[in-house]
Each structure stands twice: as structure tokens, then as C-alpha cells.
Amino acid sequence: MEALFNWLEKDQFISLKEIQAIRKLTSNALSTCYRIETHTSKYIIKMYDAEIAQTLYKLNLDDLISQVEYQESVIQDASQNRYEVPHAISFNGHIYVPFEKYLIYIMDFIEGEILNITSYTLKQVSDVGRALALVHQVDFSKYRMEHWENKKNCVKNYATIFLNMYDPQKIKMAFPFLDQAFIDFLDQNVQAFVKGPIYNMDISKTQQNLVFSHYDIKPKNILWKNPETFIILDWETSCLHFRSCDYLETLLAFGHTTEEGNFYIHLDYIDAFKNGYQSVYPEKIVIEDKDIHALVFGEVIWLHVNLLNNNQEEVKKIISYLTFIQKNIPFLKSL
CATH class of the missing domain: 3.30.200.20 (Phosphorylase Kinase; domain 1)
Incomplete structure (x- = not known):
């Protein structure tokens, strides 16, 4: 320094x-x-x-x-x-x-506080939902297409680096208490993601289905200046993304609660987030398989990163979150 x-x-x-x-x-x-x-x-x-x-x-x-x-x-x-x-x-x-x-x-430096999701009010969750819709409203076509292509390549290169070291059995060996059905669930979603439209995105052909995305709006990236006003931090990963995928990932990040290390759906948070988003974009968003695949894939990447860094506390949290996703897929598709 x-x-x-x-x-x-x-x-x-x-x-x-x-x-x-x-x-x-x-x-x-x-x-x-x-x-x-x-x-x-x-x-x-x-x-x-x-x-x-x-x-x-x-x-x-x-x-x-x-x-x-x-x-x-x-x-x-x-x-x-x-x-x-x-x-x-x-x-x-x-x-x-x-x-x-x-x-x-x-x-x-901006004075403020990053809140744990359990400290959010319904109004704050709704405000974040509205902010996500406003991000999605940005007319990305007025910016250089080369920029979006570079961003897409960056995201894909990151995913490819991970895929080159991905081995579901390493997860099983590191955590023998995990049943094979869970390991298979992870692997099936990873393989489906690799074959799917997000990993193989062709921006020129899918522009009409894409939106501007922060790509990581989570409580850790929301700085509350006061109970009514917040700043969205860390835009380095911003790119073009499928609306439904970004919506699902962000909705779930703000639509759950935790207790003793376990994750649970928080229906009031879910409704508040949806209401905030729909105040800007009232059309129904259909959650598809590709969105689930991307959700799981992102968490599996993060799981591997933390395994490599021997961050056991974070690894346990990610496994708990992935278990939570696995149990709630029918609900997620009904959102």
C-alpha cells in the first residue's frame, strides 16, 4: 500500500x-x-x-x-x-x-449501511424491485454494440475458466454428507446451462429478449444512505442479460429469509419485490428452465471459488442456498 x-x-x-x-x-x-x-x-x-x-x-x-x-x-x-x-x-x-x-x-466515500436481508422492510424490498425494473428499462441500443460484445465475452470467458476445472465429484469428496441426488441436480443444471441460450448468447440475434443488467443486485451491493434512499454499488459485471433470468436471481436474493443457517421463502418479501418491479414493468415475467440453470450455475461457480479459497463458512452457506433452490423449483417457476 x-x-x-x-x-x-x-x-x-x-x-x-x-x-x-x-x-x-x-x-x-x-x-x-x-x-x-x-x-x-x-x-x-x-x-x-x-x-x-x-x-x-x-x-x-x-x-x-x-x-x-x-x-x-x-x-x-x-x-x-x-x-x-x-x-x-x-x-x-x-x-x-x-x-x-x-x-x-x-x-x-459514501456514508451508509449495507443491510442483511432480514433487516429489510417491505418498502425497502419493493424499492429494490422498482430499481431493478428501472435498470431493465435502459435503452442499451444507444451504446456501442462492441461494448456489449466485449462484456458478453468476458462473462463467457469467466464461465469457461470455471468449467475447465469443474468436477462435481470434487464437491462430493469435499462434502461426503451430500447425497448423490443433490450432486446430480447441480451437474444437470451446469450441463444444461452450457448447452443453453445464455452461455451461447448471440447478441445480434437475441437483442429483443435482452435487458441492461447490473448482474449482481444483492443486499451486499445496496448501500442505504437512509431508510428511504439507496445507492447500487459494484457495476463492474454489468452487461446484457435475459430479463427473466436477472429478475429471478434478484427476486430470490431479496425474497428469502434465513434462520440457523437455512434459507426460506419469504412470501411478503416476494410480493413486495414483485409489486415494486411491476409498478414500472407490469407485464408478467415467465420463469423458464434456462433461468433456473443460470441461477444454479452461478452459485456452483461461487461454490468452487470458495472451495479453492478454503472459505468453509461461505461454502456451507452456498450449499444451504443451493439446497433451498432445489427444494423450491416448482415455486420459482410459478412466480
Whole structure:
């Protein structure tokens, strides 16, 4: 970190002498996020691993920077008068600046609270449902098609990297208490996803079925400034997606409750979310098999990532969530 701050000080952005506190907020395979406090300001600094990002996008560094900076302009433009998103600080004329093996992204710190789903009010769940519909309303056709193709390729490359190491029996070996029916359920959904329209998406042929998507609206990415106002965080994975798939994943993320490590459908949350969404988009959304396949596939990826990182607590939570999905498929298809 000292090398980073020496570099920032050299470019007169921040001085080491001004820093009062540094706190790591989040860390994953792609990025690490820090909160920095000075005598006068608070900042969020995200350090993206440029090498991993280049592998996912299959772009050289200059083209990668152009891609992510254009993505930021899309995020800011699309959000106008719809929902609130963080605003990046331009640094040396750029939003993403290379430093060593990283891309550095800086924004002002926003005071607020990330709530556990069990702390949400029905009004808050409804507001998130409405926000998702507003995201889906964005006219993505006015942005460069090359951008969406690059995003699609990034998502597919990420999935392909996972598929190359995927082995359902590794899950069975790691957790021998899981019955074979559950392992088969995971594998059937993974295989169906690989053969399905999401993994094999051709944007030019499926545009009419796609919407602009944050791709990860979950309680962890909703920052409440107060009980009535929130900001949607972490737009790095935003892309084009099938409406029904994005709707199902987000609805379930806000339509459940937990008790002693187990997940349960929360019907009042489900209704509140649907009402919020339908206040903007009243047409019925039909949940299809492809949406279930994608839901399970995403969780199985996350399961493998946490197995590799030996994060046992998160692994148990994911297995519990997947069990919850397996038990509730008839209900999910009826939504």
C-alpha cells in the first residue's frame, strides 16, 4: 500500500501525511477495496488485478482501459433520473489508472449501511424491485454494440475458466454428507446451462429478449444512505442479460429469509419485490428452465471459488442456498 500512496502523492492526489486510517473493505480474485480517511476527506480505492481482467476480456491493457472507462460512462449515463450509482474521481485524465499490475479506481466515500436481508422492510424490498425494473428499462441500443460484445465475452470467458476445472465429484469428496441426488441436480443444471441460450448468447440475434443488467443486485451491493434512499454499488459485471433470468436471481436474493443457517421463502418479501418491479414493468415475467440453470450455475461457480479459497463458512452457506433452490423449483417457476 505504501508504494501506491507514494505514487498517488507524486501525482498530487493524496499525501501520506494526510492519511489517518486505512481499512480493507472487500477482497476477491479480481479486486481489493480500501477505505481511506484523510484529515479532510474519505475515499474508496479499488485495485483491480489488470492481468486477470485482461485474461477475462482477452484485451491488451490499453484496450482494457478503454473498455472499462466506456463501461463507466454507460453506467453513469444510464442511471440518470432512474437510480443512484457511485461516481468515480477522474485522476490524470482517466477513471481507471494503471499502477504496477493493477488498475486503480477512486471514488468519494459514501456514508451508509449495507443491510442483511432480514433487516429489510417491505418498502425497502419493493424499492429494490422498482430499481431493478428501472435498470431493465435502459435503452442499451444507444451504446456501442462492441461494448456489449466485449462484456458478453468476458462473462463467457469467466464461465469457461470455471468449467475447465469443474468436477462435481470434487464437491462430493469435499462434502461426503451430500447425497448423490443433490450432486446430480447441480451437474444437470451446469450441463444444461452450457448447452443453453445464455452461455451461447448471440447478441445480434437475441437483442429483443435482452435487458441492461447490473448482474449482481444483492443486499451486499445496496448501500442505504437512509431508510428511504439507496445507492447500487459494484457495476463492474454489468452487461446484457435475459430479463427473466436477472429478475429471478434478484427476486430470490431479496425474497428469502434465513434462520440457523437455512434459507426460506419469504412470501411478503416476494410480493413486495414483485409489486415494486411491476409498478414500472407490469407485464408478467415467465420463469423458464434456462433461468433456473443460470441461477444454479452461478452459485456452483461461487461454490468452487470458495472451495479453492478454503472459505468453509461461505461454502456451507452456498450449499444451504443451493439446497433451498432445489427444494423450491416448482415455486420459482410459478412466480
